Amino acid sequence: MASNLGSHLHLHLLGLLLARLGGRGCAAPITARLDTNDRPVVGILTQIVVDDVLKPFGKTYIPASYVKYVEAGGSRVVPIRLTLTTTDYEKIFKSINGLLLIGGAVDLETSEFARVAGIFYRLALEANDAGDYFPIWGTCMGMQLLTVLAANENLLTKTPAHNIALPLNLTKAAYSSRMFKDFPSQLMSALPREPLSGNFHHYGITVTTFMENEKLEHFYKILSTNIAQNGAHFVSTIEGKRYPFYGVQWHPEINPFQWNSKFQFPHSSNAVQLSSLLAEFFVNEGRRSFHCFADPEEEASALIYNYMPVFTGNFSGYQQTYFF
Numbered sequence: 001m002a003s004n005l006g007s008h009l010h011l012h013l014l015g016l017l018l019a020r021l022g023g024r025g026c027a028a029p030i031t032a033r034l035d036t037n038d039r040p041v042v043g044i045l046t047q048i049v050v051d052d053v054l055k056p057f058g059k060t061y062i063p064a065s066y067v068k069y070v071e072a073g074g075s076r077v078v079p080i081r082l083t084l085t086t087t088d089y090e091k092i093f094k095s096i097n098g099l100l101l102i103g104g105a106v107d108l109e110t111s112e113f114a115r116v117a118g119i120f121y122r123l124a125l126e127a128n129d130a131g132d133y134f135p136i137w138g139t140c141m142g143m144q145l146l147t148v149l150a151a152n153e154n155l156l157t158k159t160p161a162h163n164i165a166l167p168l169n170l171t172k173a174a175y176s177s178r179m180f181k182d183f184p185s186q187l188m189s190a191l192p193r194e195p196l197s198g199n200f201h202h203y204g205i206t207v208t209t210f211m212e213n214e215k216l217e218h219f220y221k222i223l224s225t226n227i228a229q230n231g232a233h234f235v236s237t238i239e240g241k242r243y244p245f246y247g248v249q250w251h252p253e254i255n256p257f258q259w260n261s262k263f264q265f266p267h268s269s270n271a272v273q274l275s276s277l278l279a280e281f282f283v284n285e286g287r288r289s290f291h292c293f294a295d296p297e298e299e300a301s302a303l304i305y306n307y308m309p310v311f312t313g314n315f316s317g318y319q320q321t322y323f324f
Contacts, residue, residue: 026292040075040286041299043096045120046082046324047104048113053315058323064309066102066139067322069253073279075286077304081324082112086119093123095293095302098135098286101142103200103251108141108148108156121149128243135244135285140201143238143247147205150219159204159234161226165195165264166250168224168236177223177239179246179281187273191224196271197236197250198264199226200317204234204249220247244285252278260317 044067046060054061060082067077078096080089099120106113120136127134138146148154168191174180180188190196207225210216224237226249238247255275258265293299309320 036287040097042070042075042098043078043080044100045080048106060324062322063318064320065253065257068257069279073283075283078302089119097289101138103140133288138247146247151215156203159228159232160202161199161228165266173221174223190270198254199250207233
């Protein structure tokens with residue numbers, strides 16, 4: 001009796017998982033743990049090349065530090081080009097387990113980067129509303145774009161904090177947030193005291209603007225703030241209240257992976273631990289997604305391993321860069 005009950009329970013759980021997968025085949029075999037995806041894949045949207053020194057190498061790019069950051073968290077990476085069709089993006093969305101929007105310098109309303117990000121954003125909203133977990137992470141301009149998408153308007157103003165490492169002024173909400181709640185107490189104590197966050201931005205959203213915008217205030221919690229070089233009080237970390245969407249105005253990926261001495265890249269033990277824990281956190285969010293590629297060949301052809309990064313550390317702030 002007990003054995004039969006166990007078998008029926010296993011089949012029931014298997015059926016739930018297959019239902020989550022929408023009946024599609026998966027490249028990876030189903031493991032014994034049916035509540036988590038141990039082979040996550042995160043998509044990184046390529047960024048438009050605007051720097052003249054990088055233009056000879058390609059039209060879009062991904063700094064390798066973002067790829068390493070995701071891989072350090074325990075995921076593989078799929079680069080997402082900006083030249084595909086909406087149907088292509090819908091297929092990619094059903095194959096990946098999270099999306100990372102990187103930094104850069106493009107128009108947040110009219111650029112191809114913004115347009116494609118908007119497609120994935122709407123797909124993620126619909127999926128999460130239907131119980132299909134799908135996280136999004138935005139770094140620097142990626143976070144700025146998340147605020148534009150939530151507010152349906154660009155509310156950015158000048159909040160310069162360029163080439164400077166800052167502590168994070170944590171809000172009360174940070175201590176119960178999904179992002180920070182499991183951090184060790186020693187690191188949580190260090191965040192407001194030590195310059196662990198590398199900042200390289202000229203624009204951001206002020207705390208006042210954020211709090212006065214009903215859409216933003218309804219959608220996100222502010223987890224940290226900072227003071228810009230012009231005195232502006234800006235939002236530096238956000239977390240979705242209902243959706244697994246996260247944004248940082250600073251750059252956690254640089255702490256372990258960027259080494260140009262001309263830039264204020266935090267490299268202390270606490271800085272590296274901060275990066276590691278955030279990468280692991282986001283990938284673990286992706287483990288809750290059961291999207292998958294239809295077959296191993298399709299998965300293999302989509303992964304970043306098919307591309308070779310270029311050493312760009314001798315003429316840019318990026319040690320290595322993938323070009324497309």
